[in-house]
Amino acid sequence: MALVEIENVHKRLGGSDILRGISLKVDAGEVVCLLGASGSGKTTLLRCINHLETIDQGEIKVAGELVGYARGADGKLRAERDRLTAAKRARIGMVFQRFNLFAHLTALENVTEAPVQVLGMSPDAARRRALDLLASVGLEKKAELYPHELSGGQQQRVAIARALAMEPRLMLFDEPTSALDPELVGEVLETMRRLADGGMTMIVVTHEMSFAREVADRVVMMADGQVVEAAPPEQLFSAPAHPRTQAFLARILAAN
Amino acid sequence: MVFDSKAFFDILFSTMFIMPALTTLGITMVAMALAILLGFGGAMAALSGVRPLRWLAHCYLGFFRGVPVLVQIVFWYNAIPVLTGNAINLPALIAGTIALGLNEGAYMTEIIRSGLIAVDPGQREAARALGMTRPQAMRRIVMPQALRIIVPPTGNQFIAMLKTTSLLFAIAVPEIFSTGTNIYSQNFKYFEVLAVVSIWYLALTALLTTVQKAVERRLGARKNTRRLAIPAGEHG
Ligand SMILES: Nc1ncnc2c1ncn2[C@@H]1O[C@H](COP(=O)(O)OP(=O)(O)OP(=O)(O)O)[C@@H](O)[C@H]1O
Ligand SMILES: [Mg+2]
Numbered sequence: 001m002a003l004v005e006i007e008n009v010h011k012r013l014g015g016s017d018i019l020r021g022i023s024l025k026v027d028a029g030e031v032v033c034l035l036g037a038s039g040s041g042k043t044t045l046l047r048c049i050n051h052l053e054t055i056d057q058g059e060i061k062v063a064g065e066l067v068g069y070a071r072g073a074d075g076k077l078r079a080e081r082d083r084l085t086a087a088k089r090a091r092i093g094m095v096f097q098r099f100n101l102f103a104h105l106t107a108l109e110n111v112t113e114a115p116v117q118v119l120g121m122s123p124d125a126a127r128r129r130a131l132d133l134l135a136s137v138g139l140e141k142k143a144e145l146y147p148h149e150l151s152g153g154q155q156q157r158v159a160i161a162r163a164l165a166m167e168p169r170l171m172l173f174d175e176p177t178s179a180l181d182p183e184l185v186g187e188v189l190e191t192m193r194r195l196a197d198g199g200m201t202m203i204v205v206t207h208e209m210s211f212a213r214e215v216a217d218r219v220v221m222m223a224d225g226q227v228v229e230a231a232p233p234e235q236l237f238s239a240p241a242h243p244r245t246q247a248f249l250a251r252i253l254a255a256n
Numbered sequence: 257m258v259f260d261s262k263a264f265f266d267i268l269f270s271t272m273f274i275m276p277a278l279t280t281l282g283i284t285m286v287a288m289a290l291a292i293l294l295g296f297g298g299a300m301a302a303l304s305g306v307r308p309l310r311w312l313a314h315c316y317l318g319f320f321r322g323v324p325v326l327v328q329i330v331f332w333y334n335a336i337p338v339l340t341g342n343a344i345n346l347p348a349l350i351a352g353t354i355a356l357g358l359n360e361g362a363y364m365t366e367i368i369r370s371g372l373i374a375v376d377p378g379q380r381e382a383a384r385a386l387g388m389t390r391p392q393a394m395r396r397i398v399m400p401q402a403l404r405i406i407v408p409p410t411g412n413q414f415i416a417m418l419k420t421t422s423l424l425f426a427i428a429v430p431e432i433f434s435t436g437t438n439i440y441s442q443n444f445k446y447f448e449v450l451a452v453v454s455i456w457y458l459a460l461t462a463l464l465t466t467v468q469k470a471v472e473r474r475l476g477a478r479k480n481t482r483r484l485a486i487p488a489g490e491h492g
Contacts, residue, residue: 050385052381052384052385082389082390083389086384086387086388086389086392087387088387089384089385089386089387090386090387091387092385093385094382094385096378096381096382098378100376100378100379100381100382101382102379102382102383102397103376103379103401104397104400104401104404113386113396113397114383114386114387114388117388117392117396118386118387118388118392159382162386163385163386166386166387
């Protein structure tokens with residue numbers, strides 16, 4: 001059974017249709033890269049998966065469960081209690097374009113906060129685990145620093161460690177390197193690559209074609225709120241079938 | 257005009273103003289505590305997704321900003337007993353403190369609301385994405401960062417409140433100013449009495465300012481959201 005099942009999802013925002021019938025399945029352990037022009041709905045789709053955004057039509061299941069909704073006796077979906085949604089979200093990691101590290105907490109406290117507050121882990125255990133995680137992203141020496149004292153690449157690696165501290169079964173990445181200076185992109189991609197090698201299920205919005213080519217199991221092309229093409233990277237990059245994919249890749253290659 | 261320096265120093269060094277000064281300080285503290293509680297409630301309501309709550313907050317702000325606080329004070333002391341057929345007949349001290357606190361709550365609502373919306377929405381998003389409930393995200397992530405924005409203007413409100421308590425002379429609360437009016441209506445030494453009254457207010461203001469600075473320094477010492485460049489080696 002697929003870990004993530006997205007079924008005919010529609011979403012309107014600010015009076016226009018942002019997602020127009022998206023369907024996508026992601027298997028456990030699979031790495032899926034989402035491509036698409038600006039405004040095609042990639043961020044919106046990620047935010048629907050962990051219910052930071054409501055869905056107007058269709059449904060999304062993660063590990064067989066709806067997130068943010070419960071099915072009533074009449075078969076219709078209704079909003080779920082915040083507490084239940086929060087508990088499901090806790091198992092879905094999310095990494096943001098702008099890092100969003102908690103500005104009033106040190107790197108270490110950023111990583112221990114949710115395990116202690118949400119999972120009820122003891123501060124000592126959370127601290128030990130956080131130090132291990134920070135070491136795994138190469139930041140054990142930066143544990144006591146505040147976010148504004150870290151480089152962008154370091155902040156994003158702390159953000160990844162923070163998400164991993166919740167032992168997620170799925171990680172969502174929204175352009176994790178596009179706010180970084182070019183020389184800092186590599187260290188973040190390297191961290192993500194090791195995560196993928198470790199078997200993590202990942203959905204990654206990225207414009208890093210080499211990452212998509214080398215790490216993704218499948219690349220999904222979105223345009224105007226729809227999935228226009230989904231294929232293994234070697235196929236999608238060498239022989240894109242859809243005109244939108246061809247145009248998109250041509251533009252990306254020209255830009256590089 | 258002659259300045260009666262003997263009268264001035266007699267009044268200044270008498271014990272007449274000690275209880276009134278404590279009364280003024282007490283009213284200030286209790287009214288501000290009430291205002292801060294109301295302010296948190298009001299700000300939550302103003303920012304909530306529930307339309308009637310936002311509307312309620314809106315009315316609260318509009319009403320208390322639009323009606324002079326002196327009118328509110330007299331209302332609580334003189335009009336409420338009549339309206340309720342004496343079922344509610346509060347002592348002047350309590351009626352006055354409630355009136356000041358309710359009125360100030362409107363201003364604290366605005367201060368706390370703007371502190372909360374100044375925090376980057378990405379902070380709440382990240383907290384929610386990690387599985388925190390709404391109240392957890394507010395208490396653990398948003399509020400600590402908002403506090404650094406809220407504390408300095410709140411300190412100023414304390415000092416403004418200290419001076420506004422003088423309006424309670426209208427309902428004969430024995431605070432500093434009304435004590436002064438009692439004295440000068442007997443000895444007609446307006447200038448000397450008002451000079452002493454002013455010195456007492458200045459002294460209390462200086463006291464509050466010292467506390468304010470200390471609190472701000474403590475918050476600043478935990479260097480949080482502030483994006484100041486901090487010299488290497490000074491962190492942690
Ligand atoms: N809260 C909102 N209200 C109104 N419109 C919105 C909102 N959020 C996003 N949109 C619009 O939805 C469209 C899709 O946005 P989305 O952020 O999902 O695109 P994206 O594929 O992630 O683009 P990018 O590559 O620029 O990040 C955009 O046109 C955007 O302007
Ligand atoms: Mg986006």
